[in-house]
Amino acid sequence: MTAPEQIQLENIADSDYEIFALLKQRYSPRIFKDKKITEQHMHQLFEAVRWAPSSNNQQPWRFLYAEKGSEAYKNIIANLTDSNKIWAKNAPLLMLTAYKKETEKGKENFHALHDLGMGLGAMTVQAQYMGIAMHHMAGLDYKEAQQIFNIPEEFHIVTAIALGYYGGELDDLPEKLQKKEISQRQRMPQNQFAFKNSWGTDHNM
Amino acid sequence: MTAPEQIQLENIADSDYEIFALLKQRYSPRIFKDKKITEQHMHQLFEAVRWAPSSNNQQPWRFLYAEKGSEAYKNIIANLTDSNKIWAKNAPLLMLTAYKKETEKGKENFHALHDLGMGLGAMTVQAQYMGIAMHHMAGLDYKEAQQIFNIPEEFHIVTAIALGYYGGELDDLPEKLQKKEISQRQRMPQNQFAFKNSWGTDHNM
Numbered sequence: 001m002t003a004p005e006q007i008q009l010e011n012i013a014d015s016d017y018e019i020f021a022l023l024k025q026r027y028s029p030r031i032f033k034d035k036k037i038t039e040q041h042m043h044q045l046f047e048a049v050r051w052a053p054s055s056n057n058q059q060p061w062r063f064l065y066a067e068k069g070s071e072a073y074k075n076i077i078a079n080l081t082d083s084n085k086i087w088a089k090n091a092p093l094l095m096l097t098a099y100k101k102e103t104e105k106g107k108e109n110f111h112a113l114h115d116l117g118m119g120l121g122a123m124t125v126q127a128q129y130m131g132i133a134m135h136h137m138a139g140l141d142y143k144e145a146q147q148i149f150n151i152p153e154e155f156h157i158v159t160a161i162a163l164g165y166y167g168g169e170l171d172d173l174p175e176k177l178q179k180k181e182i183s184q185r186q187r188m189p190q191n192q193f194a195f196k197n198s199w200g201t202d203h204n205m
Numbered sequence: 206m207t208a209p210e211q212i213q214l215e216n217i218a219d220s221d222y223e224i225f226a227l228l229k230q231r232y233s234p235r236i237f238k239d240k241k242i243t244e245q246h247m248h249q250l251f252e253a254v255r256w257a258p259s260s261n262n263q264q265p266w267r268f269l270y271a272e273k274g275s276e277a278y279k280n281i282i283a284n285l286t287d288s289n290k291i292w293a294k295n296a297p298l299l300m301l302t303a304y305k306k307e308t309e310k311g312k313e314n315f316h317a318l319h320d321l322g323m324g325l326g327a328m329t330v331q332a333q334y335m336g337i338a339m340h341h342m343a344g345l346d347y348k349e350a351q352q353i354f355n356i357p358e359e360f361h362i363v364t365a366i367a368l369g370y371y372g373g374e375l376d377d378l379p380e381k382l383q384k385k386e387i388s389q390r391q392r393m394p395q396n397q398f399a400f401k402n403s404w405g406t407d408h409n410m
Contacts, residue, residue, distance in 0.1 A: 013256040015255070015256060016255075017248040017252040018249060018252075019253045019256065019331055020227075020253065020330060020331050022225075022330070023253050023256060023330065023331060028258055040222070042399075043222040043395065044223060044224055046222075046398070047222040047223075048225065048228050050393075050395060050398075051220060051228060051229065051231070051390070052228075053231075053233055053341050055343040056343070057391070057392075059398065061398055062398050062400075063398065064401075064403070064404055065399070065401055066401070066402050071402075072401075072402040072403065110343075111343045111363070111364070113319050114319065114321060114325075115322060116322065117319040117320060117323040117324075117325070117326065118322040118323070118325055118326045118329070119322075119326070120319075120322070120323055121323045121326010121327050121329070124323070124326070124327075125225060125228065125326070125327070125330050126224055126228060129225045136323075138261070138315075149403065149404050150403075150404060152404075158319055159316070185256070186262070187262075187264060188255075190248065190252065190255060193251070193255075193264065193266055193268065194247075194251040194267075194270070195267075195269045196269075196271070197269075197271050197277040198269070198277065199355060199356050199357075200357075
């Protein structure tokens with residue numbers, strides 16, 4: 001077993017209840033295999049989003065992606081926060097996500113940001129199915145990115161995502177991040193976020 | 206083959222590229238099997254959300270659910286738009302979703318709504334795996350719901366969801382909705398939402 005495979009095994013969620021394998025195995029790595037994502041796989045990723053549900057079927061999600069070596073890739077890197085820049089350059093592909101702010105009828109679409117997230121939830125499962133890791137990043141200068149890529153005002157950039165096949169070497173990371181990469185994943189227990197019949201009562205599940 | 210099983214087969218997405226079965230089979234029905242969702246399955250649904258990624262691991266998602274026959278269920282129904290009320294009463298379980306507006310440090314969490322969506326993307330896949338359908342609804346009076354359930358100001362209600370095992374009878378719906386239930390699902394093509402290197406150029410994929 002190679003070291004990255006070992007990391008992936010150690011990162012499997014320590015879930016309280018059994019969940020579907022692709023959800024259990026998913027995590028957000030900072031290292032990736034040095035291999036381009038095939039065009040076919042990119043189409044499959046977008047197809048997964050395409051069939052996600054959205055409010056009034058508005059499909060407000062938008063994506064701009066770029067491969068390592070391209071000018072667009074460099075521009076996405078330039079918009080990341082320093083802490084993301086350190087490792088995101090390991091990814092063979094970077095993506096910006098955005099949503100359309102208004103509905104076709106010109107009304108504010110409050111659910112667009114939520115629907116982008118739902119679509120990305122589907123994309124993340126499809127990616128996991130194909131051995132592709134997605135690391136979602138909130139840390140980016142979205143206004144700067146909006147300007148550099150000439151993205152019209154009617155759209156709002158939300159995240160950058162690093163994508164690549166699971167793999168790579170721990171040595172690709174500075175020591176501090178190596179520790180983070182193999183640290184155990186933590187989540188709050190269910191009774192802090194899921195309530196039956198009334199809000200905030202921890203004990204009724 | 207029973208009629209509802211036939212509907213489910215006809216609703217499989219007519220995808221341009223092959224996608225993972227659970228994503229392809231998912232749709233948002235208006236009829237459900239007349240059967241309570243087991244407690245074990247509810248825990249598995251929430252566990253799927255629990256391990257979804259979120260900005261700075263803030264896990265801003267919150268859920269309030271109620272079973273048919275309970276006072277809370279009636280209160281959720283009362284907050285739905287008329288067009289949702291007609292069919293949502295077929296569901297053995299209803300849920301409200303919400304997000305925490307601020308981070309632990311008291312700053313606005315712009316990504317909370319997106320992260321709730323990502324969590325629900327994971328929950329939807331887990332549900333599909335267990336034969337449970339989820340119909341997400343934007344149409345509800347969230348302010349009224351917020352008040353009835355005494356949900357603190359620091360949270361924002363986003364959707365109501367109808368949940369139940371796939372099944373039920375088409376006759377449970379008025380004629381107009383029967384047509385909708387078996388109509389073909391439509392989506393825009395990939396080149397309208399996924400762009401390589403630059404924004405909005407339809408032809409470069």
